[in-house]
Amino acid sequence: MHQDDRLAAQFAFLNEADRLKSVLRATTLCDGSRPENSGEHSWHLALYALTLADQAEPGVDINRVIRMLLLHDLVEIDVGDVPIHSANGAAHASTETQAAEQRAADRIFGLLPPDLAAEFRALWDEFEAAETPDARFAKSLDRVQPVMANLQSGGGTWITYNVTLDQLDSRVGAKIARGAPRLWAWVREKVRPFFA
DSSP, X not given: OOHHHHHHHHHHXXXXXXXXXXXXXXXXXXXXXXXXXXXXXXXXXXXXXXXXXXXXXXXXXXXXXXXXXXXXXXXXXXXXXXXXXXXXXXXXXXXXXXXXXXXXXHHHHTTSOHHHHHHHHHHHHHHHHTOSHHHHHHHHHHHHHHHHHHHHTTSHHHHHTTOOHHHHIIIIXXXXXXHOHHHHHHHHHHHGGGGO
């Protein structure tokens, strides 16, 4: 690929990625003042990974985790935010949502030069599968950040979706514990009084 074409493709991707800042999430900022956008969420997760690296399993590559977290929600440019608790917890993992996210990943990563497209898509696929230690830790952080925002904002989406502690455990806690068991044990103790 000619250098001019490569740069044009890289900037096409970066300009498209800017749209993530306009995707509003169900979760609010910690102060509850407004909805968080998906760009803010991705940045905050990268900071979570840097700050909570000591909670990862031995051998987890935090730089790879950060890369996954920066890329993981780009599909929301096309699909939007699908809250984990919406449709009584069924919408997020639905076949419709998964297919829409795959199409979005094809389109968005397809804007890049082929080498970067393959690299970024592989990281996104790895995150989605959540089978490697890096991806399990990244997924655990993606689940814990909204929990902390809800806790700080006085309940947030837990109130909106009438979430119970059992639902939080099964939809969110199990995924956090899979990649960061000590983290979930600590966080669960902090959120338990909210559901009392």
